[in-house]
Amino acid sequence: MTQSAPTKPSEFHHLLQQQIRNEFTASQQYIAVAVYFDSHHLPQLAKRFYTQATEERRHAMMMIQYLLDNHVDVTVPGIDDVITDFDSVRAPVELALKQEEAVTEQITKLARTARDNGDYLGEQFMQWFLKEQVEETAGMNTLLTIVDRAGHDVFNVEDFVAREMNAAPRADSTAPKTAGSGA
Template sequence: MDGVVNIVPRTSRAQNLFEEQVGNELAVSQQYVAIAVWFDQRDLPRLASYFYRHSLKKRNDAMRIVQYMLDNNIEVEIPGVPAVRNTFEDPSELVALALEKERAVTDEVTALSQTLRQDADYLGEEFMRWFLAEQVEQVSEMTTVLDVMDRAQGNMFDMEDYLERDPVGDDRNESAAPRVAGGKL
């Protein structure tokens, strides 16, 4: 049986939750593309770039989970993602939605971590530590962006200037981050 890899069939709640989390991260990534495009269409390049970068971060997070599953010979099925929201009335709605998505991801990552602990999956629990820390940063960062947007009182050029002066989230050290399946984009 040369060349045959033994893939472990799904046998635990945690394995199912890993797969769901891949879908959750990819769904947020797609939503961030829609947000970025909305800003791009309105000639707000720094806001667009900010959300394009966040889309890639979420995609990479999904692929970190895929890599973990591959490394542990866990069967991987990539789920589809639901449709994203594309219509907004006010720019602050987009950032508020992004904050809502980050809070939801935090809840999902926390639930996955709790399940791993309950199932005595210590390797999985250790793997998830980076994601927990990452979500604290993501919620804090998105809260800051929303606060600054609220203070800008609808003046998107002030928001653009702010992101030029203080590139929120660009200086984080990802040296401790898990590997990304297929390589980081």
């Protein structure tokens, strides 16, 4: 069986490669946030961000699989620096919201680039990520609102997160295939 030659990377492919780095960085940032909450004995917030870290890594792996499926060479990137010191419970949640807003801009740019360049497969691939960003940004916005309302009573935040945000993620049959998943 002969292998196909790698496809010449397009502008969309280059941006997607950069986004893989962004997703791995986001994953590490969420681990740093989770560790902060764990070290402050806030297990529900920690669990929420450990789960979010896994989700961001999964996004990167979906992007890797897309490039592999399209015979585009993939370079596994390093990550950018992450913030590990926070002065309040609010600070890491605010950082997470800003991060999700930035990722939304990046994903939107990817979808726009695919559309502008007539890459209909790339545009279709990005649709799931656009939907995902609406959910993730809304969730972080809600969490920041709850943190602000709770003031110094972080146990109310813990109760809210346990009740409303730490349910097992639903399987999404429309999600792109993840590299290494065998699916």
